[in-house]
Each structure stands twice: as structure tokens, then as C-alpha cells.
Amino acid sequence: MALDQALDDYWRRITRSMTRIGKHRMLCLEWYAGSDTARRCRTTWAALSAACHYRTYELPPTPAEVGARLLEVTALLAALRAAPDTTSAARSAKP
Secondary structure: OHHHHHHHHHHHHHOHHHHHOHHHHHHHHHHHHOHHHHHHHHHHHHHHHHHHOOOOOOOOOOHHHHHHHHHHHHHHHHHHHHOOOHHHHHHHHOO
């Protein structure tokens, strides 16, 4: 939930309409926050989503795996907060 909220907050800074579109905000993240942050968000989101959905023939994640994903979420929260607001930068660049 923290990653979802951080993405909402990030897109609210960039463009309010993006927060209403779940999948698109992850796809467009690469062009706004950078490819590394976008890749890390996608990977973490997918891993946490898989961990939260019970599947009969798959083992649940280990505590170490969950702990690593939570550390990654913490790092992503900081990265999304620190990412530049490209909208205000573009506005200030106009004469």
C-alpha cells in the first residue's frame, strides 16, 4: 500500500489525471522518473502482488524475501519523493 500511495503522490505532482489510471502510471513512469526507478517499481510491485495472492502450487515468499521487498519499497519511496517535478520545471523554462 505504501508503494501505491507513493505512486499516487508522485503522479499528483506530475499530472493529476494519471492517478486514475492504474496500469498506465506504471508504464509511463520510465519517461518521468527514469528507467531504473521504473524497473524497480515494476519488479517490486510484481513481487509484492504475487506474495499477496495465494496460489495452490507455489510456495509463499520467505521472511527474508518479504524483508528485502520492504527495504526496496522504502528506497523507492525516497526515490519517488526525490524525483524532479518535470511539469514545474517545464513551466519555469518557458519565457
